[in-house]
Amino acid sequence: MSNNEQDQTAADFVIGRHPAMAAIKSDQQINKVFIQSGLQADVLNDIAKIAKKRNLIVQYVPKQKLDRLTDNANHQGVAVGVAAFEYATIDDLFAVAKAKNEAPFFLILDNIEDPHNLGSIMRTADAAGAHGIIIPKRRAVGLTSTVAKTSTGAIEHVKVARVTNLVQTVKQLQEAGLWIFGTDMNGTDYRQWDASGAVGLIIGNEGKGISPLLKKSVDEMLTIPMIGHVQSLNASVAASLLIYQGYTSRHPLGK
Structure with a gap:
């Protein structure tokens, strides 16, 4: 060669x-x-x-x-x-929301390790008009060719910021006026979620969910009711349901 x-x-x-x-x-x-x-x-x-x-x-x-x-x-x-995919900054994500004259809607991914899940979440984020995604630098998948392929082009349109510490980043977002929501087995039914303000949505790891320290930072927990035999959903599927509930409350029918 x-x-x-x-x-x-x-x-x-x-x-x-x-x-x-x-x-x-x-x-x-x-x-x-x-x-x-x-x-x-x-x-x-x-x-x-x-x-x-x-x-x-x-x-x-x-x-x-x-x-x-x-x-x-x-x-x-x-x-x-x-060339390597470029990461955005948190300020870049706020700038996207400001340019659209919309309240920020950010996704915070806690140690998502499967590139197919990240690519799928990016695809849904683009479709629903989320303003950006925040991922940690360690113990998580970054922007790779597999992510790009799974996103079917969304990687070119959704800004991704990579941060050193998610807990500190969440605190900064809260200080900037965002209400932070997480996902858990116990919480408010996601169908009641009103995401019309400035919000951040945390999606947990495929197997472990949201890490304990990060969970303590969340303002409110959301849960997806399940009545079947398997009491868990793939991370990208759960994210899609929640992202579109966010979309529904931000873009109600008839308005």
């Missing part, structure tokens, strides 16, 4: 047709666009045209090379070599 190939293998990739299209349409720094040679698809042709308009390097390569570059992931015939 050449040094160039080694560099590309070490790089991060956005893979899949929709995520690739979103990446090349964004302001993100692109290193190179790899397209599978001999594969006929209108979407791939469109990706190549837009990439060339941006003066990006487009290289047609055999499927075997794409498989190797993406570690045999389902790349759908395209991989976009990108």
